[in-house]
Amino acid sequence: MKINFDNVRLERTVYSLEQLKTQKIPEIVFMGRSNVGKSSLINSLLNKKNLAKVSQTPGKTRSINFYVVDEKFYLVDLPGFGYASTSKEDSFRFSQLIQDYFRVSNKIILVCHLMDSRVPFTRLDEIAKDYIMNLGLSYCILFTKVDKLKQSEKSKLKNLVLNIQNNSAYDFIFYSAKTGEGKNQLQSYIIKKVIESREKKD
Numbered sequence: 001m002k003i004n005f006d007n008v009r010l011e012r013t014v015y016s017l018e019q020l021k022t023q024k025i026p027e028i029v030f031m032g033r034s035n036v037g038k039s040s041l042i043n044s045l046l047n048k049k050n051l052a053k054v055s056q057t058p059g060k061t062r063s064i065n066f067y068v069v070d071e072k073f074y075l076v077d078l079p080g081f082g083y084a085s086t087s088k089e090d091s092f093r094f095s096q097l098i099q100d101y102f103r104v105s106n107k108i109i110l111v112c113h114l115m116d117s118r119v120p121f122t123r124l125d126e127i128a129k130d131y132i133m134n135l136g137l138s139y140c141i142l143f144t145k146v147d148k149l150k151q152s153e154k155s156k157l158k159n160l161v162l163n164i165q166n167n168s169a170y171d172f173i174f175y176s177a178k179t180g181e182g183k184n185q186l187q188s189y190i191i192k193k194v195i196e197s198r199e200k201k202d
């Protein structure tokens, strides 16, 4: 199967539970802390300049954006979590909308958790990761802005992940929206997941 990642349209922007619909094609979710590089990664993956807005003011987006990619899957762009000048880290939880989304949707085939390569596994990331794990969803980590890491730092991060994976192994990909590193790998990975989901259905 081929997927033309260039062929993409924003189908819906959702602000509340009432606007959520059950989907006919699989959904792949992108989530991460604000400023982690999510918009940049989405633009890079889909070969677009400004499909997802790259903003200088983190935490502004409160909606969920549903992009249809080549009519084969939804790329679901969740609001960045964890940014609120008033909230303490420990009181973090996903916004009501995000929780509603995970409760209502039954078409999620993969959750991509974006983490900043330079500051991965923050407390917020751990909480978000546990949340997804508890839902039993297929999960992977996209380490963003990897162009900012030295080779030695990259190896260190790789070893760290391999060490903490223990019995719940998950995939991870190093990505740079700046250099395009990881783009082909992520596209192939997504294609694999979409194919697997189709096979399961039959």
Ligand SMILES: Nc1nc2c(ncn2[C@@H]2O[C@H](COP(=O)(O)OP(=O)(O)O)[C@@H](O)[C@H]2O)c(=O)[nH]1
Pocket: 032, 033, 034, 035, 036, 037, 038, 039, 040, 041, 053, 054, 055, 056, 058, 059, 080, 144, 145, 146, 147, 148, 175, 176, 177, 178, 179
């Ligand atoms: N060097 C580098 N900078 C990046 C990369 N991805 C994003 N950035 C920068 O990080 C900042 C936040 O990016 P953005 O995509 O808006 O993050 P979002 O808030 O998670 O959507 C911007 O200044 C981007 O230019 C990357 O791969 N490499």
Ligand SMILES: [Mg+2]
Pocket: 038, 039, 040, 052, 053, 054, 055, 061
């Ligand atoms: Mg963004």
